[in-house]
Every structure is written in structure tokens, then in C-alpha cells.
Amino acid sequence: MAKFTRKNAWDQNGTFDNPDLLWYAKAVGVMQSRALNDENSWWFFAAMHGEQMGGSEFPNWNVLPGLPNVPTTPLPDTATINKYWNQCQHQSWYFAPWHRGYLIALEEQIREAVISLGGPADWALPYWNYLGPDDQYKIPPAFTEKNLPDGTLNPLYVTARYGPKNNGNIYIEIPPISEACQGNTIYTGSNSSTSLPGYGGPETKFSHDGRVSGNLESNPHNLVHVQVGGQDGLMSDPDSAGLDPIFYLHHCNIDRMWASWNVKNHNPINPMWLGGPALYGEREFIMPLPNNKAWVYTPGEMTSLARLDYTYDDLAPTTAPLLEKTLSQRLTKLGAKSVVTETLQEQNMNLGSNSELVGANAGQVQIDGSGIKTTVKLESSSWKNVPNSLMKASASSLPDQVYLQLENVKGTKDANILKVSVNHQLAGHVSLFGLRNASHNDGHNAGNGLTFILNITEIIDNLYINNKLDIDSLDVTILPDNAIAADEKITVGRVSIYREEQKL
Ligand SMILES: [Cu+2]
Structure with missing residues (x-):
């Protein structure tokens, strides 16, 4: 005890x-x-x-x-x-x-x-x-x-x-x-x-x-x-x-x-x-x-x-969905005939080792109080792997995951939350906690700022199901929760999209 x-x-x-x-x-x-x-x-x-x-x-x-x-x-x-x-x-x-x-x-x-x-x-x-x-x-x-x-x-x-x-x-x-x-x-x-x-x-x-x-x-x-x-x-x-x-x-x-x-x-x-x-x-x-x-x-x-x-006094595991169930649901949604019954193997990968850049916006954007919209150009040669993987999706050929990255976000205050959407669908909320320190030139991180990774796989799946994935760009909007003071500046170095292969 x-x-x-x-x-x-x-x-x-x-x-x-x-x-x-x-x-x-x-x-x-x-x-x-x-x-x-x-x-x-x-x-x-x-x-x-x-x-x-x-x-x-x-x-x-x-x-x-x-x-x-x-x-x-x-x-x-x-x-x-x-x-x-x-x-x-x-x-x-x-x-x-x-x-x-x-x-x-x-x-x-x-x-x-x-x-x-x-x-x-x-x-x-x-x-x-x-x-x-x-x-x-x-x-x-x-x-x-x-x-x-x-x-x-x-x-x-x-x-x-x-x-x-x-x-x-x-x-x-x-x-x-x-x-x-x-x-x-x-x-x-x-x-x-x-x-x-x-x-x-x-x-x-x-x-x-x-x-x-x-x-x-x-x-x-x-x-x-x-x-x-x-x-x-x-x-x-x-x-x-x-x-x-x-x-x-x-x-x-x-x-x-x-x-x-x-x-x-x-x-x-x-x-x-x-x-x-x-x-x-x-x-x-x-x-x-x-x-x-x-x-x-x-x-x-x-x-x-x-x-x-x-x-x-309470260590009960939460009701967050189990891996096999969510993957099976995804495959069914994509029209795959078979569903996953085996347990997936762990892929203990480091960040980005299994992923490929498929597109990016033109470069740095500054966030203002009313939010910004930026266009991510998709590279057709690498992007086409995504719809291909969704089309072939099955228990033996897993569909790609797709990530949106806000790279090198910098600013002088931590107290804000950014709401990020892709083609008008909510991708997620990111908190700027730690932003000020990560933006300091003398910090451990050499002032490179914070990078946020959002999983947008479900948004991409929905576009695919609605036959809207034959595209050459995605629209990303970034909207702050709180007002941004006049003396405060929040910048995003680059907005990029990555695909990640899944293995059984
Ligand atoms: Cu804390």
C-alpha cells in the first residue's frame, strides 16, 4: 500500500x-x-x-x-x-x-x-x-x-x-x-x-x-x-x-x-x-x-x-477510443471491404522519419486580430500518394495520415490560443504557452519559436469521400481566441502539409 x-x-x-x-x-x-x-x-x-x-x-x-x-x-x-x-x-x-x-x-x-x-x-x-x-x-x-x-x-x-x-x-x-x-x-x-x-x-x-x-x-x-x-x-x-x-x-x-x-x-x-x-x-x-x-x-x-x-484515488483508464476500433471505423468509412482484427505493431519513430512534405504556403505570415488565410500549394507528384493510399485502403494497405504544421511560430506573449481550420473544417486549437521563451534569441532553441503539428487526416478523408481530393491547394485559416495587442506580433514561419505512411 x-x-x-x-x-x-x-x-x-x-x-x-x-x-x-x-x-x-x-x-x-x-x-x-x-x-x-x-x-x-x-x-x-x-x-x-x-x-x-x-x-x-x-x-x-x-x-x-x-x-x-x-x-x-x-x-x-x-x-x-x-x-x-x-x-x-x-x-x-x-x-x-x-x-x-x-x-x-x-x-x-x-x-x-x-x-x-x-x-x-x-x-x-x-x-x-x-x-x-x-x-x-x-x-x-x-x-x-x-x-x-x-x-x-x-x-x-x-x-x-x-x-x-x-x-x-x-x-x-x-x-x-x-x-x-x-x-x-x-x-x-x-x-x-x-x-x-x-x-x-x-x-x-x-x-x-x-x-x-x-x-x-x-x-x-x-x-x-x-x-x-x-x-x-x-x-x-x-x-x-x-x-x-x-x-x-x-x-x-x-x-x-x-x-x-x-x-x-x-x-x-x-x-x-x-x-x-x-x-x-x-x-x-x-x-x-x-x-x-x-x-x-x-x-x-x-x-x-x-x-x-x-x-x-482514481486511476481508471479513460474511455478514449481504442486503436483497433478507430482504424476499423476509418477503413469502413473509406469503403474498404475488410476490417482490422489484429493489433497494430508499434512504430517507435522519431518525428518526421516516415513522413514526406507534400506542400507549403509561400512563407511567413503575421497573425492579426481578425485572423489570416493562407494557401498551401500541393506538390502534385508527392500529393497524389495520398488519394492513392485512400483508394487502396484495406487492412493490409493502410491509408496515409496527413498532418498540418505551423512552423517556427514566434511572438512576445504566451496568453493566446489559435484556432486552425483547413478548407473551413476545424483542424484544432493550439495554445501559445511557452511561445515567448521559444522566441528568445538566447533561448536553448536559438529563438526558432514553437512548431505545432495538427492531424488533419479526418478532414482529408472527408474531402476524399466527397470526391474533392483532386486539388492543387488547401486553404488554411488561423484565428486567435484573444485580441492581439498593438505592440505584440505573432508570426508563423511557414504552413506546411505532410503525409505519413502507416505500416502494419
Ligand atoms: Cu505546466
Whole structure:
């Protein structure tokens, strides 16, 4: 039996009647009362996720609005900063395991504070399951109360948290937010149930700001961040997100989804994933523990909840569609006589190794508030493989998958969501969480921006069924969810289309 069980924050209606939330609030207050240079402080923990809001001086939080009152002094020494701060892993296959270790370290700090206040010794971090039934899509009410039941200020209350409509009403929208990624069967790579780059993300080195998010990271993770934070909210940027106490309940749910996915599916066995970025000669994952010891961990040590001595009250796999069923449905729709009865083999491919560019637009476009439309020219010699594969589709000759890419998207703010359509059919929503960092010239990613991959296979199938695939171009529209400020510029380097062969 695991020592600690993480439970649903919406128990007791998500109010302070839920003891997990009341003790969390009080303990967050304890951590917030410590100085920035104290490794056990709330501020130090947020800075470990990230703190580079602009400029080059540590930490760059002086631009942040409202509660909590975030200190920017006194600083730890430079060696401590370089060892601990700006560690979070994004757009990477390390996303899930790095955040698991981060949550464990924060949970130990909070539990220590809970115990010091006379609370339960088995306190565990609650999760916010925004995809659960009834009112759970709303932020638990304990986070929006200005005061605790005893009348003191509520440390869970944050002013810079604006919600999807920027009016302070905090909830997430379903759709576009979904648990569809839970139907994936491959951590890195693709198959008929897993879109590129895979459930857990692409193979990377240490990736504090990267290029392509994995499917769990894209949706729900990135979308939830931006919808909770809204324009300029703490949650909308990785370099301020760790300051908002709801952050850890969001990540606890992402961690729970990963654990639930592992009931049926396995993590990478690649030694470079298991060993982590230290194997590339880069920074190791390291967290301060309450006993003033430093804890170094690897992704390989994060794969078993039992070994980490915690569990969740609910790890039931989701109802996301099974691979064989979806592929059979697709073949039937395309008119194939036979359906798939065997289980597909896993193709553990790296991004793009089995795909071919079939078209691109003229080049860089700038997104404005009313959205843009761009035409993707299709290269007839390579494009014709797509209708051919759909025509021949059968259980022994699988039809192609087709992807749309928004390449090298750059900008100065993370708080937006782009709605992408192809020939007037919705291709998907992408969250710009991480955009600012990925666009910095001094970032790890050399300022190349973010790249988004959208699976548009169903749109192409529908065009084929309606005899509309004999075409030389596709129209792509990109529409922002929120207004774009006059001083803000969002550009897309190129819009491209790829086909990917499927193998049995
Ligand atoms: Cu996050």
C-alpha cells in the first residue's frame, strides 16, 4: 500500500470543507512567508520552474501585477541559481517525468509545513480534474475566496488569474480541451491511434524551451494554462506559472493522467530517456528537500508510483477510443471491404522519419486580430500518394495520415490560443504557452519559436469521400481566441502539409 493518496480537489465541493485544500492553503502561506533566497520558499520553487519574464537580471518578476506580492530580493548566490532555477522541461519527452519530481518535492515541503501546523502526517497534494463530471470544469471555489474560514487572507487567492474570457471567471472549455491523448499508445512516435510527436513528446536534450509539445502537453496541459491565466495571468507563462497555487493541482492532474495511461501503455526504454539530460552532459534534475538535502532524480526513477510511495484515488483508464476500433471505423468509412482484427505493431519513430512534405504556403505570415488565410500549394507528384493510399485502403494497405504544421511560430506573449481550420473544417486549437521563451534569441532553441503539428487526416478523408481530393491547394485559416495587442506580433514561419505512411 502506498503511503500517500492524492485525491480529487472537488471532494466536499472544492471548498475549505475539504481538509486537503484547507491545509494546502495554510502551508502555502508558510512557504510564502519565507524569503526568496530560502530554498524552501514558495518563490524559490516557482523560480525553479522559471523566472525570466524579460531583461537579463534575476529574477524578472517586477513586471507581475497584483497578489501575491512577489519578492525579487534577496537573491540566492549565482551558483545556487544556476543549479536550481529555470529547470522546467517543455516541448520534450522529459516533460512528464521532470514535473513528477517537481511535484514530489513541492508536496514534501507542503507536508512538512502542514505537520508543523498540527495537520495530518499523510497529507497529499490534491488534483484538479477539470475533465471530470458536473462542475469540475470550474476552478475549485477554495481558490477564489479572498479569506480563509478563520478570516485571515487566503494564500490560494491570486488576482492575476483571468480565465478564458478574461473576466475573472475561471473555468476550462470542453472542447477544445479534452482527454483524447489518453487513447494514444506510443510515448514518442506515431501510429494509427497516436499523432506525431507522440503522447509524451519528442526526443530532446535538456529542454527548458523547446519546439514541439507532446500530445499530453499540448492538450490538455498547454490549453489549460492559457485558459486559467487568460491575458497576462500568472498561469499563462511558464516563468510565472509556479507562483499560482492552482499550478500544482493542474500538474497533479497531468501526472494522474500519465499514471492512468501507464496502466495500459509503457514509457520509453531508451537509455537517454531513462537517464535524463545528464547523459548528454547537460544539467541534471535537482530539487531541494525540507531537510536541506538536494535530491537528484532521473526520468527512469519516476516511472513507478509504487516505488515513489504515492497513488491516486482514481486511476481508471479513460474511455478514449481504442486503436483497433478507430482504424476499423476509418477503413469502413473509406469503403474498404475488410476490417482490422489484429493489433497494430508499434512504430517507435522519431518525428518526421516516415513522413514526406507534400506542400507549403509561400512563407511567413503575421497573425492579426481578425485572423489570416493562407494557401498551401500541393506538390502534385508527392500529393497524389495520398488519394492513392485512400483508394487502396484495406487492412493490409493502410491509408496515409496527413498532418498540418505551423512552423517556427514566434511572438512576445504566451496568453493566446489559435484556432486552425483547413478548407473551413476545424483542424484544432493550439495554445501559445511557452511561445515567448521559444522566441528568445538566447533561448536553448536559438529563438526558432514553437512548431505545432495538427492531424488533419479526418478532414482529408472527408474531402476524399466527397470526391474533392483532386486539388492543387488547401486553404488554411488561423484565428486567435484573444485580441492581439498593438505592440505584440505573432508570426508563423511557414504552413506546411505532410503525409505519413502507416505500416502494419
Ligand atoms: Cu505546466
